[in-house]
Every structure is written in C-alpha cells, then in structure tokens.
Amino acid sequence: MANNHAVVNALDRLIAVFSKLPGIGKKSAGRIVYHILDSNPALALNLAKELEGLHHAIHRCGNCGGFTETDPCAVCSDSGRDHSVICVIESAQDMRIIEDAREFRGVYHVLGGLIAPLEGISPADLSIDKLINRLEKGGIKELILALNPTIEGDTTALYLQKQLKNFQLEITRLASGMPVGGNIEYIDKLTLSRSFRGRIRV
16 A cells, blocks of 8 residues: 555656646646656656756857857857847747748847746846847847737837847847737747748837
C-alpha cells in the first residue's frame, strides 16, 4: 500500500508540474506523464538530463536578448544580415517564429514582455534602455515594431514611438495581415511574410 501511495503522489506531482506549462491543461499533462511512463525509461532519463542542463547551456544573447548557446547569438554575429534594421519583439520565442517564415533578414531586439500596468509591468521592466543604447551607437535605419496587436502591444508601441522620436530612423509596424488581438505565435507563415512586406510607417 505504501508503495502505491508513493506512486500516486509522484504522478500527481509530475502532472501538476506539466500543468503549469503554457497551453497544457491537467488532462494534457496527464497524457504526457502516462506516455512517459509507458515509454522506454530512457525517454524519461533523456528528458530529465536535457531539462537539468537547459539553464546551463542556454542563456540570453548580450546583444539582442534572444536565447542562445553562444554570445553573441547566430543572428547577431551573421555578417550577411542587415544590421541596420532591428525588429523589436516581445519574447525570444517570437524570434524563432519569424525566422521560420524566412522573410526578415535584419536583426532583433527582445523586450522581454509588454507594458501592462494592470499586471504590474512597467517600461522599467523591459529592455527598452538596452534598445536605446543600441540605437545611440548609430547605423540603424529602421526599427520594426513586431508587437502583437493587443492593448498591451499597442501601448508598448506608442511608448516606444515617444521615447525614440529624437532618433533619425524610420519606425514601422507589421501590416494588417495580423488580426487585431492576434498573437505572433499563432500566425501562419504566409500571413507573417505578408505582414513584413506590407509593414507601415508609424
């Protein structure tokens, strides 16, 4: 009985952990855990090993703020990209999604969130000062605000426009291919490509 009780507790704890991940409810978490249990133990060991070493292997790029194993990241260190165009994004995940669309050939700047007063997120919590430091070094011609068309995204975009008004550069936003209230994470590649090609000046 004691062993069965321990197994149940272990299952519950692991399901609770997976349930905390975005987009995974308790049922999905249960399916994942039972799949791991039904699989070869090597799967669980490999998963545990990769998770344990994740924060040691992956860190923030000192330049753009994206996740990388090398600093600077592969995008920032690529001389074949247009370093005069910076795409401002909310999260590092957005960078990977945009890269998959193969439309943008500039570089990035990860804000690390959006301004959301109701959630206690202010401009000071974002990497805006770091963006300004990059602009002060010169050589930037265009800043693309690739922020989600939500209240928080619009608020952040307006704030950035005011803060950067004295810089001699073009500030654009993605075109209307992205629906209002949408999220870059769920936009298909074709729509995202059209949004970049049809970006508008702000």
